[in-house]
Amino acid sequence: MFTGAQERSTAVTGYVALAAVGASAAVGGWDGPPDARTWWWLAYGVFVVAFVADDVADSGVLGPRPRWLPSRALLAVDVAAALVAWWLAPQVNWTAILFVVTAVPAALSLPPAATAGLIGVQVLAIVAGVARVGADTDEVVALGALYGAFQVFAAVVVLAGRRQAEQRAALAAAHAQLRAASALLAASSRDAERLRISRELHDVVGHGLTALALELEVAVHRVQGPAAEQVERARGIAKELLGDVRHVVGDLRGEVRGLESALREVVGRAPGLPVVLTVREEVPVSPERALVVVRCAQELLTNTLRHAGAHRFTLDVEATAAGVRLRAGDDGRGTHHLRPGNGLTGLTERVQDVGGTVRFSTAPGRGFTAELQVPA
Incomplete structure (x- = not known):
């Protein structure tokens, strides 16, 4: 739900923290057991690899996120690696920074209650590790409170960003709906005046x-x-x-208003989301069918703005003697199980009322696609 700039800023902050931990372990002196150093570096390496893999998958540089590489699985690897590294050498206090790093993707991908539970587990691990090496009570409490506060702060910042992003998406969807309603109202008024x-x-x-x-x-x-x-x-x-x-x-x-011009007014300037619109109108489309197509395009764009977290929306419309075929898709997060809300349910009913068909498809990391056919 973050913008591209926010996602990159969060990732860069994580890389800086990881670099600080690695540099401190390499040049700042090793306070832990000598025989644990190799294993510590192995756990740290696993953490870095999982963190980088998650960031690359999220960025979309290599295409949609693979189904076998879910974000929560990589988060679990990071948490396990951080716990192992900490337990091997609690004397290396900066290792606890890894727990702060894991709090960020946890806040991004987990519900708030699960994030709070994970932070609690990590704080207990910090306290138990410091107590295991014989630190006094004041040091145990201080380290637990310090790194616990860092984790809470990181999670709160991310959750606040998520909430702001969701509000911006809702505002963008409302703006798109308002523009669509204005465009359709203007078209209806012009048609009524022409008829008069x-x-x-x-x-x-x-x-x-x-x-x-x-x-x-x-x-x-x-x-x-x-x-x-x-x-x-x-x-x-x-x-x-x-x-x-x-x-x-x-x-x-x-006189029938061109379908392409109506669609461009409705979806051509979606706030914060690039739209690729292609319209091939071999035959004129009746006003009734055009209204169905425009309303469906509007709903699909609104659904993308609200829920997909997408960076791109494509809309392909073809009008032939057989009818109108519309295909819309985004590159958003997708989901395992699609549960149509009121919007998609209303879209389906609208198309079926004119004898058309609708098909939806989605998968994690592969966005959302809708195909509908409106007969002539």
């Missing part, structure tokens, strides 16, 4: 011209001499005007 004008032209001007043409038709048979030619020309002009009015009325009634 077409009716006025048909009922007032069209009927008047029809009556005029009929009167001139009668006049052609009654007028004799040079005036007959002028009346005939007037009748021809009236018929042409009547044809023009009918043509304009037909255009106004049949």
Whole structure:
């Protein structure tokens, strides 16, 4: 739920802390048992490897996170490695910094209660380790309180960042919904005005011209001499005007706002989320079908803004004689089990009401994809 800058800042802070621990162990003197030094470095190396693997998987540099490399599994490896390193040499006090580092990914991936429980376990490990090597009570309490406070502070900062990110995502989703509603309302108002004008032209001007043409038709048979030619020309002009009015009325009634322009107004400028929109409109789409497609695109974008933590949203729409096919996807976190909320349920009902079909697919680290077909 963090932004890219926040994620990188958190990762860089972790790397700095790990470098400080390694440098202190290498050049700051070894206070622990000599026979434990090799094992300590092994545990520290395992911690670093798991931390780096989690960061690389989160960054998406190498593509979506593999299913066999969940964040919580790597967190468990880090916690175990930190506990082993600490228990091997509690005299090396800076090893406890590893517990502070683990508090950050824990706050990112675990519920608050689980994060608090993990911090409690790590504080107890610090206290037990220091007591095992014969430290006095004051030192035991001081180290436990110090590193416990560091862990709590790190977790609170991350949780506050998560909450702010969630609020920003909710605000972005609300903004997208408002823009979509405004765009659809404007389109509806324009369509209603075009319909009103077409009716006025048909009922007032069209009927008047029809009556005029009929009167001139009668006049052609009654007028004799040079005036007959002028009346005939007037009748021809009236018929042409009547044809023009009918043509304009037909255009106004049949004019359908382009699907692509409507979609761009709804999803083209999502706050904080790049959108790749592709529309291929081989045949015009009826207003009713266009409304279904636009509403579904709006809901899928809103769902991504609220829940996915994505860096990219793609929307591909194709309108053919058979109907409209829409495919939307993001590169967000995904999930093992999709539980459609009110939004996706309403989307499914909207499509099914016009005889269409909907299919969703998602997986951890592989984002969310929706495909729907609206028949012509």
